[in-house]
Amino acid sequence: MQHTPLIAQHRAAGAKLVDFAGWEMPIHYTGVVDEYHTVRSRAGLFDVSHMGRIVVTGSGAEFFLQRMTTNDLAALQPMQAQYSMVCNEQGGIKDDIFVYRLAKDGEFLLCVNASNRAKIVSWLIEHSRGVPDCHISDRSEEIAQIALQGSAARAIVAALGLPQLDRLKLRGSTTVRVADEECLAARTGYTGEFGYEFYVYGQAGTVWNKLLHTGKSFGLKPAGLGARDLLRLEMGYLLYGNDIDERTTPLEAGAEWAVRFEKGEFVGKQALLIQRQGGLSRRFVGFELLEKAVPRHGFKILSTSSPQSPIGEVTSGNLSPLLQKGIGLGYVCPQYAELGTDLFIDIRGKAVPAKVVKPAFYKKSKG
Structure with missing residues (x-):
């Protein structure tokens, strides 16, 4: 079992620990719903250091x-990030990722x-052979990752003496020091x-403790x-492994907005163009139940027609604590994907009525 640099903090806080991707x-400290409400109303601190962090540098980066991801890197200014996908030749999603442009020329961070x-590391290394001046480095064990989420986050970073963070736009980033440890802070x-x-490029435990104390x-x-x-469900x-995988394309997953066909060639482009032209055999939808039950x-x-x-x-389902x-x-x-379409969800042998709705289920400005 692998551990993040914050395992001692989790154990000291009495966290219930589970196996997640090794x-x-x-999984929780005081309880899943309590922590959910804490984030929605104030702020929560998440250890996401299990995520992978890959640095790609060089004039060929x-x-x-651009050839390995679906979104358009040319749209990124230095210290901006974008959501993107890495596809195989058939257009299947190998991973959904965030790409950060750290410098104008030749320095990117992939989450x-x-x-x-x-x-993904193996896939990138394999395809980088023959690309001049392109260097791939897995920095996952050297860089920790901590997420501060919730409306109180603004006040917390102000109390830390980091006024520059209040000026960051969504998906912008900047370098800061927290408890004298170097960090890349991103919206x-x-x-x-x-x-x-x-x-966090330094001691993750020091940053974690400082954030919690402040x-x-x-x-x-x-x-x-x-x-x-x-x-995230609301x-x-x-969620990779649930909602998307290598048998799913971005078009089927409703993520065509993260695919820029006009940017030039990229892995999976031709398969995706063929799929777009030929039409989809299935579509990704959100739904809400019309009776109290929990989809999983x-x-x-199921269709509403008989039989x-x-x-x-x-692919994902739960009871929304806020919406109940x-x-x-x-x-x-595809014919059942229109908004307002009536469905049934088979919940342990009972057909529970549901309706197709447009996510997000939870509506709130992200600032």
Whole structure:
């Protein structure tokens, strides 16, 4: 089992630790729903150091990454980030990632999913052969990652003496020092709340403790993966391994906005163009239950006609603590993907009525 640099902090806080993609990670401290409400109303602190951090440098770095990712790096100014995807030749999603341009020429940071780290590093190295002046370095063990998420995040960083962070626009970043440790601070996160992610180049425990100590008077608490999953589900954000994988394309997943066909060649482009021209055989949708129940990953989605035949499958689902209704994501045949379409979700043999809705389920300005 692998451990992040913050494992001692998690154990000292009494976290319930679970195996997540080979990492011993906190699923919760005081409880999933309590931590969820803490983030929605004040702020939560997440250890996301299990994620992979890959640095790509050199004069050939931008040319290389343009061919390896679906979004357009040319749109990024220095110290800006974008959501993107790495696809295989068939257009299947190898990973969904964040790409940070750290300098004008030749320095990028890629944040990849923990379960895909080794796969993506190997994929990049394999495809970089023959690209002049392009260097790939897996820095995951040298750089920790801490997410401060929630409306109180502004007040907390102000109390830390970091006024420059209040000026950051969404997906902007800058270098700061927290407890005298060097960090890249970015206006990114996966909760739908205002917040920051700190890429820590020094002692992660020192930064974690400083953030918690400073944020205590603002209601800051540590939060685990359980709350993070609820928060991202309410926003309709994709979870790799549940909602997307190598058998799923960005077009099927409703993420065509992260694919820039006009930028030039990239791995998977031709397959995606063929799929776009030929039409999709399934579409990604959000749905809400019309009766009190809890949808889960793998449950069948049924038509309302008789007989109630399977038309898709739930990929993510749970009970929204805020909305107090079952919500979920999944794939259905295209004719059932229109907003307002009535469905049934097969929940342990009972057909529970549901309706197709547009995520996000939770509506709040991200600042």
